[in-house]
Amino acid sequence: MTISTDPVGTSTADADQFLTLARKPGGGNLRTAAAWRVGAITALVLWWECVAHLVAGGSFTLWGALGLLALLLGAGCRACAARAEAAGQQQIARWVQSRTLAAATRPHAIESPARLAHETIELAQDVASYHRAAAPAALAAGPSCAVVLIVVAWQHWPVAVLLLLTTPFIPANLRLAGLSARDASERQLADVRRLSDIFLDRFAALRTLRSLGAAEREAATVEAAAADLSRSTMRVLRRAFVSAAVLDTIVTFAIAIAATYVGLTLLGYLHLPGGDLDLATGLAVLLLVPLYYEPLRAVAGGYHEKDRAQAAAAVLMHDADAPAMTSAAPMPEPPAVQLSGVTVRLHGRTVLRDVTATAAAGAVVALVGPSGSGKTTLLQCISGMRIPTSGITRWVSDGQSVEPTPGAASWIGQRTVILPDTLGDNIRLGHPTAGDDRVARAAAGAGLTQLVDSLPAGLDEPVGDGGHPLSAGEARRVAVARAILRGSALWLLDEPTAHLDARTEQDVLDGLLAASAGRTVVIATHSPALIERADVVWRIERATVHVEERT
Numbered sequence: 001m002t003i004s005t006d007p008v009g010t011s012t013a014d015a016d017q018f019l020t021l022a023r024k025p026g027g028g029n030l031r032t033a034a035a036w037r038v039g040a041i042t043a044l045v046l047w048w049e050c051v052a053h054l055v056a057g058g059s060f061t062l063w064g065a066l067g068l069l070a071l072l073l074g075a076g077c078r079a080c081a082a083r084a085e086a087a088g089q090q091q092i093a094r095w096v097q098s099r100t101l102a103a104a105t106r107p108h109a110i111e112s113p114a115r116l117a118h119e120t121i122e123l124a125q126d127v128a129s130y131h132r133a134a135a136p137a138a139l140a141a142g143p144s145c146a147v148v149l150i151v152v153a154w155q156h157w158p159v160a161v162l163l164l165l166t167t168p169f170i171p172a173n174l175r176l177a178g179l180s181a182r183d184a185s186e187r188q189l190a191d192v193r194r195l196s197d198i199f200l201d202r203f204a205a206l207r208t209l210r211s212l213g214a215a216e217r218e219a220a221t222v223e224a225a226a227a228d229l230s231r232s233t234m235r236v237l238r239r240a241f242v243s244a245a246v247l248d249t250i251v252t253f254a255i256a257i258a259a260t261y262v263g264l265t266l267l268g269y270l271h272l273p274g275g276d277l278d279l280a281t282g283l284a285v286l287l288l289v290p291l292y293y294e295p296l297r298a299v300a301g302g303y304h305e306k307d308r309a310q311a312a313a314a315v316l317m318h319d320a321d322a323p324a325m326t327s328a329a330p331m332p333e334p335p336a337v338q339l340s341g342v343t344v345r346l347h348g349r350t351v352l353r354d355v356t357a358t359a360a361a362g363a364v365v366a367l368v369g370p371s372g373s374g375k376t377t378l379l380q381c382i383s384g385m386r387i388p389t390s391g392i393t394r395w396v397s398d399g400q401s402v403e404p405t406p407g408a409a410s411w412i413g414q415r416t417v418i419l420p421d422t423l424g425d426n427i428r429l430g431h432p433t434a435g436d437d438r439v440a441r442a443a444a445g446a447g448l449t450q451l452v453d454s455l456p457a458g459l460d461e462p463v464g465d466g467g468h469p470l471s472a473g474e475a476r477r478v479a480v481a482r483a484i485l486r487g488s489a490l491w492l493l494d495e496p497t498a499h500l501d502a503r504t505e506q507d508v509l510d511g512l513l514a515a516s517a518g519r520t521v522v523i524a525t526h527s528p529a530l531i532e533r534a535d536v537v538w539r540i541e542r543a544t545v546h547v548e549e550r551t
Helices: 012-055 060-103 113-155 157-166 169-204 206-211 215-266 279-319 375-383 423-430 436-445 449-454 472-486 502-515 528-532
Strands: 336-346 349-359 364-368 390-397 400-402 410-412 490-494 520-524 536-541 544-549
Touching (some): 012 113, 012 279, 060 279, 364 375, 375 490, 436 502, 502 528
Parallel strands (some): 490 520
Antiparallel strands (some): 336 390, 536 544
16 A cells, blocks of 8 residues: 655645644743753853863863853753753644544544554654754754854954854755755655555454465565665665765864864964964864854754654645534434535545435435445445545435535444443443433344343443453444434444344344334445345446446
8 A cells, every 4th residue: 555645735835834833832842942052052152161261271269160050050951951842842742643633533534544543653753853853953043153153253253254154054055955855755754654554454464364375475565665664764864964974074174174273373373363362262262163063963953854844744734634523413304315426536546436326315225336346435425524536425304405414424334343331331422421211222222132131230231341242243233222322314334244144144134224214324235135125226336336226
């Protein structure tokens, strides 16, 4: 499965806008960290001044005391800066994670668990780590360099001029490095996501692969994806190392020139107007020259994080583009379902093409087709959980046509989620505020009476992890009970009798059709028994739907 990390229409400017927006939750802490960084540089300037004067024979009492004070102040400032940066990073990561998790409940939601985990954990941290590295460094660089430059200029102006002349080379180097590293970062991110998806898919299907004797072949697929990731990671590292080497060369030459100048001046070979030096001043200037470049190095480190953060932002923006899903009331009356020219394209493939069909209010529709033909996708369009690429989906009730709203229909899928809680609370997921009487009626309507009577605590019996184990048929009845409790007049079911034996399938089917009487029901199924009892069949063939009325 290949997932694009640079969605169409997502530009660098869009990614930068997202990064700017993401910084706001932690902006206060990051600005505080920048202020502490400036304080740490100021303390370090004082420390090197003290060291220079002590070496030159200054008063140990005076300069030693000042040096100790400078060390303590610098350590305190750095600790406070680190604490503020960590707090800012955490705030930004939480904001990105909450936005990503909210996007998972929207139309065009993230469908791959590996992809959702990757975005929630790794990409959110990529964005947060970039801001932690870049924002305080960028905010502190100007004031910090100014402090060092002023002190150097006050002591010996020619060296300050040298520092100013070398400064423009650093932003130019960062710009060139960014242009060369962006493509490599995007490629690496794509390979990370591809490996995550492949690994999760193969892990989930491991038993099936082993039974088919295909485990070794699929292991080779995982190894190939891992090798691609290794190559793209090395490409990013090589470009980062080259950029760092160029920056180090600039700084080294600047320090060497400054050292040569100071040495020649102290030896009396150079004489510039106002450029006289004594030993203490010369040592102080030499010690402060490397310090001038430290804030710029920090900016460079943050700049290298930007390429990865921009690639992450492009993905996060794309997956959160859809409108937010609001809480919807259940559909009160059975609606007619109308599809007009519905087309859905996923990952460059047309899943559904120009689907036009109508399900009458109160009808039972069997949605039939081979696995992978688009049944679940069509159900998602009907429910409002997926927006078609083109075409219109409508619910028509009491003469009024409305767009599908996620959450207004009752949904029963192939797998029923059973939480480690009581049986009653698991049913109550369909309507969290429902009372015990309504839960009991829903359980009875779903055919759970025999199970409830057999449990020592009835509906209060713990089920799920560490509780009473439910069979596949019992779990499916819990899903039916949730749908009953939900109270919607539109039911959408995705293979509700899949993986059940014939007898259990018949029991679940009888209870399901009895419970959904008087409602509009659309069921994706392979079951001949269910198809036989449907009012109409929508058969998907080659991405189109053929309607078969039953008599």
